[in-house]
Amino acid sequence: MDNLVIARVFSEIGDLLELKGENPFKIRAYRTAADIVGQTGERVTDLTDAELRAIPGIGKTVATKIRELADTGQLAFLKELLEEFPPTILDLLRLQGVGPKTVARLYRELGIGSVDALESAAAEGRLRGLRGLGAKKEQLMLRAVAEYRRREGRFPMPDVQDIADALAEHLRGTDPDLQVTPVGSLRRGCETCGDADLLVAGTDLAVLERFTAYPGVDRVLGRGETKASVLLTSGLQADLRLVPPESVGAALQYFTGSKAHNIALRDRAVQRGLKLNEYGVYQLDTGERVAGATEPEVYAALALPFIPPELREGRGEIAAADTDALPHLVSRSDLRGDLHAHTTESDGRADLDAMAIAAREAGLEYLAITEHSKSLAMANGLDERRTLAHARRIREADARLDGITLLAGIECDILRDGALDLAEDCLAELDIVVASVHSAFSQEEREMTDRLLRAVESPVVDVIGHPTGRLLRRRDPYRVNIEELIGAAAAHGVALEINSQVDRLDLCDAHARLARDRGVPVVINSDAHATNAFELLRWGIVVARRAWLEPEHVLNTRSVAALRAGLRCNRN
DNA sequence: GCCGTTTTCGGCCCGACTGTTTTCAGTCG
Incomplete structure (x- = not known):
């Protein structure tokens, strides 16, 4: 069973216990357990009881419940809790300004157990009879319902970074020295953010006014002496904190x-x-x-x-x-090359020379050109003949251009059965082979895992590209046993990619950390399709840092000579 | 529910803002 499914179970238990008015520390224990399970790279259902208990925050009860979920696929405790409330009641907790105490009272006193029911009751003025609820609160709840319906959840972190940058620019206004710093999940580099938090150093309350007067503000959620919250027209909430310099x-x-x-x-x-x-x-x-x-x-x-x-x-x-054992995290300046890029030969938007020059200008010493292979016809994928002809052109360009080394590569499709899309003798001619899944995403886990394992076992594959295939907010990862994949990659010396495309970020941080722990080399690639795409490497770096990666764990921090020596070195 | 170089019981992080209160409860981060 997937960790995220188990995390959701514990998170729901936390919510339901809160509605019941249970011991807050018990509630916190379940939520902590949800966080821990959700952030663990390996499947917790595969761990022994002793291993589970060794994780801080997971005790006897939670370990037993994980075991029950693994063995039966469900949890009696959650079922019992759900019998006390309608299943739709948890949606009410997602409303801005509505918390567990209010939801519990709405349900007990008015029988309201869904967002729809709350909306009707508020619209009819039936809430103001309850103590602590007035006409104003009714209006706020109606607004919160409208926003809840409009909202699509969390925002991709790179988007939130852009929004935060623009907001910071506005706040600085005529004072370029004003210290505005993004904080919260954005500063930690989480792949998605629920809001944008900004911190301003100073004592001048005018900055709070400037904040609420920002043109992108849809409405002001609150404003005091030290903080203000707004809802932006993009649907993102932004919070500002003003603190004295000391x-x-x-x-x-x-x-x-x-x-x-x-x-x-x-x-x-x-x-x-x-x-x-x-x-x-x-x-x-x-x-x-x-x-x-x-x-x-x-x-x-x-x-x-x-x-x-x-x-x-x-x-x-x-x-x-x-214990003075913090990792010396990899940073953008450690990256010396990029091993995944496309040109107009397949589905890129810039030609070979333009991409090479752009990579050089982005400070890279080497770039692998990895077009799609023939089964990706939609992307004008290359067959063996075109692949070898393109490799010759790449090597000519490499000889012609100064300041950048070009590697002739391919992003070869992994077919449904795990076979590679191009003949092995063709692939063996290339400097580097990235193998990726681009089709039949709905295969069952066993089939998909075997498919990827077969690719890893191929003697000509160097890197598995975007290993889980997810597209943030659009497509779930395909069903692959990531631990098996990581184990096989370790055994065969195949690298796993952190793809820096903002909707991929694949591997994710938890899996990249697991790869590190199991001794699998990682590469951080742009998957560039245009000359400006090397900027995206910064997002891959963020994922790598969250995965505790140091330069030594990342193949493309090496010199091109050391990189070449590292490719296929574990094969026979 | 979890945890333990004082503890296997008795603790468990802290403060700001809002609406409806006349001293505070609820929510949020």
Whole structure:
């Protein structure tokens, strides 16, 4: 059973327990378990009880429930909870400004158990009879219902980055020195963001007004002395925090999260007789302030080195920091080449020379040209004859152009049965072969996994491209046993790709970390189809950093000579 | 429900804003 399915079960249990007014710490335990399971790269159903129990936050009860889900495919506890409420009631919790207490009362006192029922009741003015609910709240709920219907959930992180950049530009206005920093899930580099959080250092309340007056604002959700929230016309919520300069470090830390990281950090503070909040670090007994102006200072007050935001997910980063074992994360400047790009020979929009020059201008030392293969007719894929002719042209261009090394490659389709789309003797002529799935996405897991394993076992395949095939918000990953794939890649010395296209980001962070842990080399590729696409590498880097990858784990941080030596080196 | 270099019981992160309150409950991050 997929980890995300199990995570959803625990998350629903948390919501339902909250509606029942259960012990908040029990609720938190289930939500923590949901986070942990969702962020684990390997299937938790494959772990032994002892391995499960060894994960902090997973205890006896949760481990037993994971086992029950693995064995029976369902969970009696969740079923019992769902008998107490209509299944549609959880939708009500997704409404802005509506929380568990309100939902529970709406259901108990008015029998409201769905968004539709709430909408009718609010429209008819039947809510204002309840204590604590007035006409204004009714209007807010109607608005929240409309927004809920319009919203498509979370936004891709690169889009949110653009929105945040534009907003920051607006806030700076005539003061280019104004310090505006994205925080929250955006700063941590999460692949999707539910909102855009910005932090401004200063004391001038005018910046809050500037924020709510931004032309892209649809409506103001709230505004006080230190914070304001707006809903943008794009449907994204944006939050601004204004903090005094002496507290910027503590505020950056606090608002970057994640929640799990912050809770652990505060716990550490309390253990050391300190209190940590968004204004600083204080002595518990005297209240004396000991840190807060900069983020490294805040971590130092807790006897920790600075922890990069991408690691702050409660996945062992504090323990690693405590023992001086934090990874030296890969960064964009470590990338020396790109191993996946297309030209007009298949479905790219720029020709060979233009792509080569653009790669050079993007600071790359080498670029592999990897067109589609013939079965992708829609993309003008190449057969063996065209592949070899194109390889000759690539090598000619390589000889002609200074400052960039071109590698002759292919993105070869993996056919339904796992065979490669081009003959092995043709592929063996090339410098690099990326193999990818582009068809028959609906195969069952066993069939799809065997298909990919066969490709990995081929002696001419160097890299598996976008290994799960997902398209964010459009297409789920195809059903592949990722652990088997990673195991096979490790055994055969085949690299797995982090594809930097904004709707792919595939491998995802959890899987890339698993690949690292199992000794599989990773490559970070643009999958460029145009000259500006090398910019996308920054998003692949974000995924890699969230996966704890260091330069040594990433093949295309090597020189071209070292890269060539590393390809197919484990084959016979 | 989880966890333990003081604990196997008794704790568990903290503050701002809103609406409906006249001192606060609920929600959010």
